[in-house]
Amino acid sequence: MEPSADTRFEVTDPATGAVVGTAPDHGPDAALKAVAEAHDAFAAWSATPPRHRSEVLSAAHRGMIAAKDRLAALIVSENGKSRADAEAEVGYAAEFFRWYAEEAVRIPGSFGTAPAGGVHNIVTRAPVGVAALVTPWNFPAAMATRKIAPALAAGCTAVLKPAAETPLTALAIGEILLEAGVPEGAVHVVPTTSAAPVVSAWLSDPRVRKLSFTGSTGVGRTLLSQCADRVLNTSMELGGNAPFVVAEDADVDAAVQGAMVAKFRNSGQACTAANRFYVHRRVADTFVERFGKAVEALKVGHGDQGAQIGPVISAGAADGIRSLVEDAVAGGARVAHHATVPSELPRSFVAPTVLTGVSHDAAIVREEIFGPVAPVLVWEDEDELIEQANATEYGLAAYVYAGSADAAMRIGGRLEAGMVGINRGLVSDPSAPFGGVKQSGLGREGAELGLEEYLEPTYFSVAHT
Numbered sequence: 238m239e240p241s242a243d244t245r246f247e248v249t250d251p252a253t254g255a256v257v258g259t260a261p262d263h264g265p266d267a268a269l270k271a272v273a274e275a276h277d278a279f280a281a282w283s284a285t286p287p288r289h290r291s292e293v294l295s296a297a298h299r300g301m302i303a304a305k306d307r308l309a310a311l312i313v314s315e316n317g318k319s320r321a322d323a324e325a326e327v328g329y330a331a332e333f334f335r336w337y338a339e340e341a342v343r344i345p346g347s348f349g350t351a352p353a354g355g356v357h358n359i360v361t362r363a364p365v366g367v368a369a370l371v372t373p374w375n376f377p378a379a380m381a382t383r384k385i386a387p388a389l390a391a392g393c394t395a396v397l398k399p400a401a402e403t404p405l406t407a408l409a410i411g412e413i414l415l416e417a418g419v420p421e422g423a424v425h426v427v428p429t430t431s432a433a434p435v436v437s438a439w440l441s442d443p444r445v446r447k448l449s450f451t452g453s454t455g456v457g458r459t460l461l462s463q464c465a466d467r468v469l470n471t472s473m474e475l476g477g478n479a480p481f482v483v484a485e486d487a488d489v490d491a492a493v494q495g496a497m498v499a500k501f502r503n504s505g506q507a508c509t510a511a512n513r514f515y516v517h518r519r520v521a522d523t524f525v526e527r528f529g530k531a532v533e534a535l536k537v538g539h540g541d542q543g544a545q546i547g548p549v550i551s552a553g554a555a556d557g558i559r560s561l562v563e564d565a566v567a568g569g570a571r572v573a574h575h576a577t578v579p580s581e582l583p584r585s586f587v588a589p590t591v592l593t594g595v596s597h598d599a600a601i602v603r604e605e606i607f608g609p610v611a612p613v614l615v616w617e618d619e620d621e622l623i624e625q626a627n628a629t630e631y632g633l634a635a636y637v638y639a640g641s642a643d644a645a646m647r648i649g650g651r652l653e654a655g656m657v658g659i660n661r662g663l664v665s666d667p668s669a670p671f672g673g674v675k676q677s678g679l680g681r682e683g684a685e686l687g688l689e690e691y692l693e694p695t696y697f698s699v700a701h702t
């Protein structure tokens with residue numbers, strides 16, 4: 238499953254910089270060899286009975302659950318997240334194998350008669366071919382399985398380039414797939430420190446028929462323009478800037494509980510993370526006080542030592558987050574609450590923080606923070622709220638807490654987002670279509686729609702008398 242590479246690169250713990258493992262460093266030649274093998278494997282895999290693919294995916298689900306402790310430890314070591322977050326990620330990631338084991342036997346098709354008669358329309362779905370999959374470091378298991386599972390269910394084969402920060406989890410998943418019965422060559426995990434040349438080589442190769450990318454909007458734009466040359470089938474899961482709205486009739490304690498999940502899961506490094514909190518003036522003081530108390534109680538430390546908040550991915554990323562806070566404070570914001578970062582911890586740890594009095598045009602409101610900082614803004618007029626919440630190029634997730642279902646659905650329906658959490662701070666679910674509008678992406682992952690991303694319809698026009 239892993240093509241040979243002459244050189245290896247070191248993978249480090251984001252907290253300490255200690256080397257936690259090494260991965261093969263593939264260049265474009267090795268990456269194209271992986272494509273050749275995936276292409277060779279395609280004819281046989283795409284012709285397997287759906288029930289067989291389903292059973293292999295079920296075995297992959299069981300394999301991941303059996304390896305839960307080992308995978309969680311690997312994720313903590315290379316990503317830094319808390320052990321609890323890592324275990325939750327393994328469960329979530331494995332669930333994509335179970336969901337698509339169940340979908341593999343339900344590839345859709347249809348039969349109809351043309352209105353004028355004399356012609357039957359038969360629509361079938363065929364796997365698109367070899368899929369190139371590119372994933373980020375923030376959820377090293379789930380972002381891989383969210384692509385691999387529907388690709389295999391559809392009958393595609395795949396080459397996967399994980400982020401250079403977190404290749405070890407993807408390599409371990411590759412081994413689990415082999416043990417589950419995925420044929421040699423059908424899924425290649427291709428770590429590299431040369432992302433651009435490797436991915437460009439794939440996108441230029443006619444044997445590659447699909448790109449599914451998860452990462453930043455900036456890199457997504459670059460890859461989309463490369464895909465234009467070959468009019469390549471693409472799925473894009475990109476950045477976000479989720480508003481979290483608290484209405485005047487919301488249950489404030491429930492809103493605080495949801496806010497803790499929406500903001501602090503994975504230390505704020507989720508594309509779905511609440512980036513801006515819009516709280517109605519009538520409940521703003523109560524919300525900030527209770528939210529602040531919960532934030533102050535967060536335990537910051539190493540992921541494998543019982544902490545709730547681990548480091549962010551690098552010291553550079555942490556500095557960037559702190560600069561956003563400083564910029565907001567220079568613009569009039571106030572650090573209302575923060576957790577304590579033990580003094581012995583290195584620079585990659587950022588204090589979970591609640592900011593109040595933040596200006597609507599502050600960089601921290603406009604940019605994806607990707608860290609444990611919560612800017613709170615106060616609203617009174619619903620039309621102004623909607624205008625401010627939608628004033629972003631992103632449209633991935635949004636959250637609304639409101640007492641009346643009517644208000645929640647009305648506000649939620651006016652937000653430009655692909656996913657809206659109503660009275661809950663988590664929208665990620667393998668059985669639901671994950672994805673964004675505007676510059677947060679194209680296409681969906683999870684649910685039935687996630688399978689469609691790896692299928693192409695063929696329509697047969699059949700004459701009959």
Ligand SMILES: NC(=O)c1ccc[n+]([C@@H]2O[C@H](COP(=O)([O-])OP(=O)(O)OC[C@H]3O[C@@H](n4cnc5c(N)ncnc54)[C@H](O)[C@@H]3O)[C@@H](O)[C@H]2O)c1
Binds near residue numbers: 453454459473509673
């Ligand atoms: N919408 C989603 O489902 C989703 C999920 C997770 C993360 N994200 C987004 O991902 C970003 C954080 O992840 P990141 O920092 O790893 O993103 P990134 O865009 O820097 O990297 C993502 C992947 O692309 C590769 N890459 C980087 N530059 C490339 C290039 N020029 N050509 C080809 N490949 C390249 C990286 O090696 C990595 O594998 C955030 O913006 C976050 O919102 C989105």
Ligand SMILES: O=C[C@H](O)CS(=O)(=O)O
Binds near residue numbers: 666
């Ligand atoms: O970073 C965003 C990912 O999609 C992770 S999750 O699906 O929200 O867990």
